[in-house]
Amino acid sequence: MPDSDAIHLNGLAIQPGERVLTRLVISKLPSGTVIDVPVHVLRAHEPGPTLLLMGGMHGDEVNGIETIRRMVRRELLQPTRGTVIAIPILNIYGFLNFSRDVPDGKDVNRSFPGFPRGSLAGRVAxxxxxxxxxxxxxxxxxxxxxxxxxxxxxxxxxxGVDAETDALAAAFAAPFTLHAALRAGSLREAAQARGKRIIVYETGESLRLDEHGIEEAVAGTLRVLHHLGMGAEGPPPARPTIVCRRQTWLRARYAGLFRAHVENGQYLEKGQIYGSVADPYGEQAVRLESPVSGYVIGLNHMPVVNQGDALLHVAVPEVARTL
Known part of the structure; x- marks a missing residue:
């Protein structure tokens, strides 16, 4: 087989039809222990696009790690054409330390495209x-x-910027599709500058597995593989995705103990009471009224809040909700 058909990664020439697990050595711990990043490469015999699946950019975000682990374990990622590159955990440091960041306190997803002699986060990027x-x-x-x-x-x-990105998001068909501007130093920004299309999938909270969100992620990934002509048809979504171009965080005006009166995914009417903040001594409580209508797409589970803390993330759909 000609070497021109090979993918060259980490010193390996990976040919069509091969399935390889390789490990990118990133650095060492102060103890001398080597830190490496396992990378699964699954290639079909037939040429086609290459799809990256990546979890653990932030080490405490375990739902993406479990999503990719589950798909690898169930052997769902072997493409019928093209190549899948699956990285369950990019930020091994954060994973070991139950942390979002690397030991220098920096966020890998604000450090792209990185620098070989920069901070640890910059070196990973x-x-x-x-x-x-x-x-x-x-x-x-x-x-x-x-x-x-x-x-x-x-x-x-x-x-609305790139038709292929829009099509990728539509194929994934998550319960919600949100317009999100590029952030400086992010993977999405670095990818777009190089003509690559990357979408972000979010579910659950750090250090907690969200079974519903993980299964949505598996199903959405299979639909993307089918959309790219790389796999069989995935399971249909339970409902059409709700597209939202505007979002807002409702923040605490008072410090105290927060209790939510709504659930994630629920539709919230303007003027509806969505929770309360009470002082811890039983002297007063303030009911919280929503200034907007929209869907709850993010919910604070920390009962102790300070002024300005994010309580509720509300997304406004493109089409008004009909009752």
Whole structure:
């Protein structure tokens, strides 16, 4: 087989039809223990696009890690054409330390495209850009809500800018599809600058498995593989995706103990009471009234809140909801 058909990764020439697990050495712990990132490469005999599936950009976001682990274990990722590159955990440091960031306190997803002699986060990003980014055409980056905030299953991407990105999000068909501008230093920004299309999938909260969101992620990934001509038809979505171009966070005006009166995914009417904040001594409580109508796509599960803390993430649908 000619070497021109091979994918070159981590010093390996991976031929069509091969399935390889390789490990990118990132650095060492102070103890001398090597930190490496396992990468699954699954290739079909027939040429086609290359799809990246990545979890654990933030080490405490376990839902994406479990999603990719589950698909690998169930042998759902062998493409009928093209290549799948699956990275269950990019930020091994954060995973080991139950942390969003790397030990220097920096966020890998604000450090792209990285620098070989920069911070630890920058070095992780640079290794990814050097080894993985040149190989891919499309990607799904799996994330989870942080700081005790749970996200309802949703895809985030820049809508209306690129037809292929829109089609990728529509194929995934998460319960919600949100317009999200690019953030400086993010993987999506670095990918777009190089002509790659990456969407972000969010579900659940950090350090907690969200079974509903994980199964939505598996089903959505299979639909994307089918859309790209890389696999059989995936399971149909339970309902059409709800597209939202505007979102807002409702924040605490008072400090105290927060109790939510709504659930994730629920529709919220303007003027509806969505929760309360009470002082811990039983002297007063304030009912919280929503200033907008929309769907609850993110919910704070931390009962102790300070002024300005995010309580509720509300997305406004493109088409007004009819009762």
């Amino acid at each position: 640079h290794r990814f850009m050097r080894e993985i980014m040149p190989l891919i055409d499309y990607g799904i980056d799996f994330h989870t809500g942080g700081a005790a905030r749970a996200n309802f299953p949703q895809v985030r991407c820049q809508l």
